[in-house]
Amino acid sequence: MLRIESVLGSRSDPAMHEAIHHLEHHHAVEFVTVAVGDLDRRRLMARTDKGEEVAITLPRDQKLHDGAVLVLDHHRAVIVRAGEQRWLRFTPRSASDALELGYHAGNLHWRVRFDGEDLLVAQDGQASAYAARIEQLISGGRVEMSEEAE
Amino acid sequence: MDTRTSTHSPSPSRVGAARIGIGGPVGSGKTALIERLIPAFAARGVSLAIVTNDLVTAEDAERIRRSGLIDPARVAAVEAGACPHTVIREDPTLNIAAADDLEALFPDVELILIESGGDNLASTFSLDLVDWWMFVIDVAGGDDIPRKNGPGVLKCDLLVVNKTDLAPYVGVDLAAMAAQAATARAGRPMALTNCRSNEGVDAIADRIVSDVLFR
Numbered sequence: 001m002l003r004i005e006s007v008l009g010s011r012s013d014p015a016m017h018e019a020i021h022h023l024e025h026h027h028a029v030e031f032v033t034v035a036v037g038d039l040d041r042r043r044l045m046a047r048t049d050k051g052e053e054v055a056i057t058l059p060r061d062q063k064l065h066d067g068a069v070l071v072l073d074h075h076r077a078v079i080v081r082a083g084e085q086r087w088l089r090f091t092p093r094s095a096s097d098a099l100e101l102g103y104h105a106g107n108l109h110w111r112v113r114f115d116g117e118d119l120l121v122a123q124d125g126q127a128s129a130y131a132a133r134i135e136q137l138i139s140g141g142r143v144e145m146s147e148e149a150e
Numbered sequence: 151m152d153t154r155t156s157t158h159s160p161s162p163s164r165v166g167a168a169r170i171g172i173g174g175p176v177g178s179g180k181t182a183l184i185e186r187l188i189p190a191f192a193a194r195g196v197s198l199a200i201v202t203n204d205l206v207t208a209e210d211a212e213r214i215r216r217s218g219l220i221d222p223a224r225v226a227a228v229e230a231g232a233c234p235h236t237v238i239r240e241d242p243t244l245n246i247a248a249a250d251d252l253e254a255l256f257p258d259v260e261l262i263l264i265e266s267g268g269d270n271l272a273s274t275f276s277l278d279l280v281d282w283w284m285f286v287i288d289v290a291g292g293d294d295i296p297r298k299n300g301p302g303v304l305k306c307d308l309l310v311v312n313k314t315d316l317a318p319y320v321g322v323d324l325a326a327m328a329a330q331a332a333t334a335r336a337g338r339p340m341a342l343t344n345c346r347s348n349e350g351v352d353a354i355a356d357r358i359v360s361d362v363l364f365r
Contacts (some may be wrong), residue, residue, distance in 0.1 A: 001364075003364070004166075005165050040278065041276035041277050041281055041282075042277075043168055043281035043282065043362055044281075044282050045361065045364065045365075057165045057168075057363040057364065058165065059164055059165050059166065060166055107238075124305075125304060125305075126336070129299055129304065132299065
């Protein structure tokens with residue numbers, strides 16, 4: 001088991017980029033995919049794409065992120081890759097429906113983005129669980145919901 | 151276990167104690183679970199500290215301090231003053247400060263339990279505050295709780311269904327309740343406990359030692 005106790009930097013850091021690029025040519029770069037919802041954790045168990053178990057324990061002032069470099073030496077690099085974030089698209093029929101949808105989204109602490117007249121909600125769990133929270137809006141045809149990947 | 155060094159060394163900063171949250175409705179048995187976990191962690195050689203949250207008192211902290219199970223100085227109280235979920239999710243500053251203080255006072259501490267003040271099924275923990283959290287419900291609260299899809303039940307790392315001994319007295323089919331909880335959580339971990347008789351507590355302690363402390 002590989003134990004990680006700090007983030008060394010980001011793969012985009014100029015100082016690291018060159019070393020990682022060199023290791024890529026030798027197929028010595030491994031990735032640890034971490035679900036978006038788990039990136040805020042300071043402690044988690046994960047596995048590299050080559051199958052090695054990784055126990056991550058970070059200081060409180062550090063966080064994981066897409067491209068976080070966990071190991072970088074002359075032999076290999078281990079880098080975090082953020083998992084796919086799925087989004088739910090909510091399309092309200094009218095301004096008043098949008099107002100009500102916005103109220104519920106805030107009250108439910110959903111993470112949102114705006115896309116024109118649509119509301120995008122970061123999906124963490126089954127879509128049906130989100131639909132159930134605003135069932136009256138959806139069954140009444142006031143808001144349409146669809147799923148999409150990032 | 152292999153701790154890798156690197157040719158690229160970051161500025162040194164300390165990996166502190168693991169912090170785990172214990173949430174759940176009023177009366178579900180959060181404090182009782184802590185009272186059982188204290189000796190369980192002691193038996194596993196885990197140095198422990200505790201933060202409790204209450205609305206306007208330090209009732210839970212005082213109960214644990216008086217228990218004789220742990221050095222009272224290792225128990226800190228946070229008075230939420232308002233909605234209990236606010237201080238574990240929206241603005242956990244008070245709890246972070248309380249945990250930081252305990253770590254400063256007891257540098258050997260390896261694990262800090264942060265018990266939320268009782269709240270409804272919507273309460274969840276910020277991952278800025280805790281590394282892992284469990285949500286405690288109880289059989290006597292009704293076998294329909296898992297079906298209500300509350301965020302606390304769905305999102306926690308471990309769902310604890312407590313007071314299993316009461317099932318026959320409150321008309322609950324425990325097996326069916328557990329099955330519904332497993333379905334709602336898509337198979338994520340769950341534990342059945344009877345804290346009064348210490349049933350199921352060792353399994354929780356073992357899981358925390360394995361999944362959070364990586365021993």
